[in-house]
Amino acid sequence: MPQIFHPSMNTIARVSIFGAVFILTAIIALLLLVVRSPYVTDVGVVREQPVPFSHKHHVGDVGLDCRYCHTSVEDSSFAGIPPTKTCMNCHSQLFTESAMLQPVRDSFATGQPLHWTRVHDVPDFVYFDHSIHIHKGIGCVKCHGPVNEMPLMWREQTLHMKWCLDCHRQPELFVGDRANVFNTAIDVQLDPVAANALVDKYHIQSKTDCYTCHR
Amino acid sequence: MFRVRALPTIVAGALPCAERETCAERRDAVDAWTNGAWIVPATLSLCVLLLVSAGCGYQDMADQPHYEPLEASEFFAEGQASRPLISGTVARGHLRIDRAFFEGQVDGKPVEVYPWLAVARQLGLLADGAESQEVDEHVRAQILERGQQRFNIFCSACHDRTGSGQGMVVQRGFPAPPSYHSDRLRAAPVGHFYVVATQGFGRMPDYADQIPPADRWAIVAYVRALQLSQHAEVGELPPADRAALPAEEDTP
Numbered sequence: 001m002p003q004i005f006h007p008s009m010n011t012i013a014r015v016s017i018f019g020a021v022f023i024l025t026a027i028i029a030l031l032l033l034v035v036r037s038p039y040v041t042d043v044g045v046v047r048e049q050p051v052p053f054s055h056k057h058h059v060g061d062v063g064l065d066c067r068y069c070h071t072s073v074e075d076s077s078f079a080g081i082p083p084t085k086t087c088m089n090c091h092s093q094l095f096t097e098s099a100m101l102q103p104v105r106d107s108f109a110t111g112q113p114l115h116w117t118r119v120h121d122v123p124d125f126v127y128f129d130h131s132i133h134i135h136k137g138i139g140c141v142k143c144h145g146p147v148n149e150m151p152l153m154w155r156e157q158t159l160h161m162k163w164c165l166d167c168h169r170q171p172e173l174f175v176g177d178r179a180n181v182f183n184t185a186i187d188v189q190l191d192p193v194a195a196n197a198l199v200d201k202y203h204i205q206s207k208t209d210c211y212t213c214h215r
Numbered sequence: 216m217f218r219v220r221a222l223p224t225i226v227a228g229a230l231p232c233a234e235r236e237t238c239a240e241r242r243d244a245v246d247a248w249t250n251g252a253w254i255v256p257a258t259l260s261l262c263v264l265l266l267v268s269a270g271c272g273y274q275d276m277a278d279q280p281h282y283e284p285l286e287a288s289e290f291f292a293e294g295q296a297s298r299p300l301i302s303g304t305v306a307r308g309h310l311r312i313d314r315a316f317f318e319g320q321v322d323g324k325p326v327e328v329y330p331w332l333a334v335a336r337q338l339g340l341l342a343d344g345a346e347s348q349e350v351d352e353h354v355r356a357q358i359l360e361r362g363q364q365r366f367n368i369f370c371s372a373c374h375d376r377t378g379s380g381q382g383m384v385v386q387r388g389f390p391a392p393p394s395y396h397s398d399r400l401r402a403a404p405v406g407h408f409y410v411v412a413t414q415g416f417g418r419m420p421d422y423a424d425q426i427p428p429a430d431r432w433a434i435v436a437y438v439r440a441l442q443l444s445q446h447a448e449v450g451e452l453p454p455a456d457r458a459a460l461p462a463e464e465d466t467p
Contacts, residue, residue, distance in 0.1 A: 062383045065368040071425055078284040089420040090372075093389050113295050115287060123277035 036158070046152040047117040050103045053152075059184060060148035066140060066182050077129040081116055084108045119153045120144075126161075127215050136171070136202050137178045141187040148184035164213065171204050172196055315406075317428050319413060325406025329439075330432065334358055337429030355436075362437030365430045369422055370412075378441045390418050395438060396445045408435040 038044050058064050067073060069082035084107040091101055107114050122128050133143075140147060145156025157163050167174050172195040180186045190198070198204075282288065288296035311317040315326045316333045331350040335341050338361060340354050367376060375382040378395035385391045393400065412431045415421035422431065449457065 062372065062387070064372055067368050068372070068425070081285060083424070085420075085424065090384055090389060092420070093418060094384070094387060112293050115294065124279040124281070124283070125276050 041158040041160070042119075042155050043158055044154050044156075046154045047119055049117055049152065050114050052100055055147045055150045055153060057151075066147075073130050074134055075131050077127075077131065079130050084114060119155055120159060122159055126213050128213070134181050135178070136204050137175045137181060137198060138167075138171075139176050139181045139183070139186065141184055142167075142174050142176075146184065146187070161213075165208060168207050168212070171206060172199050175199055175202070175204060178202070316432075319406040319409030319431075325404045325410055327404045327406065329405045329436065331355065331358070334429050334432045334436075337427075338433065358433050358436055359440055361430065362433035362435070362440075365426060366434045366437045366441075369426055370434065373419075377445070378438065392419060395442055401442050401446065405435050405439065408438050 034040060058069075059066070069086055070079040071082075072078060072080040084104055087101075087104050088108050091104060095101055096105075103114060106112070143157060145154075147153075172192065173189060175195055175198050176186065176188075176190065177198065189195075282296040284297055286296045287294050290296075291298070305311075313333060315321050316330050319326055331354075335350045335354050335358060338358065340357050341350075371382055372384045373382040373389060374380055374392055374395070375385075380392040380394045409431055411419065412422050412426065412434060413428075414423070426434070449460065452460075
């Protein structure tokens with residue numbers, strides 16, 4: 001019976017076996033990269049909104065406090081998105097001719113709510129609560145980034161489980177004074193002594209049990 | 216793999232064999248089947264099964280069939296899952312009997328006396344239970360602190376942190392409100408400020424939805440403190456503050 005494969009095929013066979021290992025590793029690495037890329041995590045991606053609402057204008061320039069609009073952030077799990085009436089507090093008098101604000105005026109006149117596009121959304125099998133983070137001295141900027149510089153809202157963090165746990169394992173790296181929680185200008189890491197003093201003062205525990213977030 | 220190898224014995228033994236030839240033929244067919252031909256129809260039907268179950272029974276755990284707060288809904292006409300209250304609804308524990316406290320006026324006349332006790336209770340500054348509780352200086356200071364915080368959140372955008380009426384939004388073109396530091400507003404009863412915050416006033420919007428009643432009252436207390444801060448007699452100051460006065464006057 002004639003030889004089917006030339007002897008040089010032995011080398012090619014060995015190389016391809018070794019190569020397969022590398023190719024597999026490369027594919028896995030690529031997948032991991034893709035999963036962490038903005039394409040999947042939406043970090044830094046702005047969404048189309050019915051009104052180009054700018055936190056940079058309203059928070060950075062005008063100096064409004066988060067709670068003027070996100071009224072329930074201190075005492076509920078949900079921060080809340082303001083109703084159209086809140087916009088009309090000012091825009092009934094300001095920029096009444098602006099085309100950008102036409103959807104707001106329409107919504108107020110007809111009672112049809114504005115449909116904002118969600119930027120942050122953890123899966124439904126995760127329990128998240130704003131109020132406890134606010135009361136334990138975790139500032140909005142620690143999780144939402146420099147909101148006062150965002151012309152349109154984007155996601156600053158991945159919202160991956162690893163991200164939650166990085167802080168839950170070592171809250172002392174993120175904690176700040178309760179009085180500065182809403183202050184977007186303050187995003188510093190306290191020195192260890194001051195941070196640990198706050199951790200004691202606010203009775204902050206390191207919560208990493210699965211049932212903290214998956215209940 | 217092991218299950219596939221083990222199968223032929225079971226299947227073959229179960230076949231009724233009347234004649235040797237046909238039985239051998241059948242056994243051959245069964246062998247071909249158990250040796251791998253089954254994989255094609257089996258895979259196909261598995262695929263179909265998966266597709267069907269994905270179509271009807273599949274549930275995304277990340278987006279479960281319940282509404283989050285403010286989630287969009289196709290069921291209601293305005294597309295909103297969080298339902299607005301039907302007017303006249305009273306939630307448990309939210310019956311507003313104390314009209315002076317909740318409306319700031321009785322029969323159209325603004326309240327004259329500041330309801331310290333009710334405010335302290337609503338803000339949770341007093342221990343529960345006992346009726347005749349003192350609202351001492353310590354509790355009043357806490358109410359003022361709360362009022363200052365809420366004033367800076369909700370009112371300072373227009374009225375400025377000092378109450379001058381030249382806040383940031385006014386600087387961008389909103390009609391300017393009057394300064395709090397006029398004889399008319401200094402003489403106005405506390406109820407007037409509460410009514411303005413609750414119902415709005417002229418071009419000023421109302422804040423009934425954004426600020427709960429106790430916080431509105433706390434703001435009123437702070438507005439009074441602001442008025443006093445710009446209109447105090449030197450003789451009324453405590454000695455420590457009086458001592459600090461000349462030093463400040465010296466600085467340009």
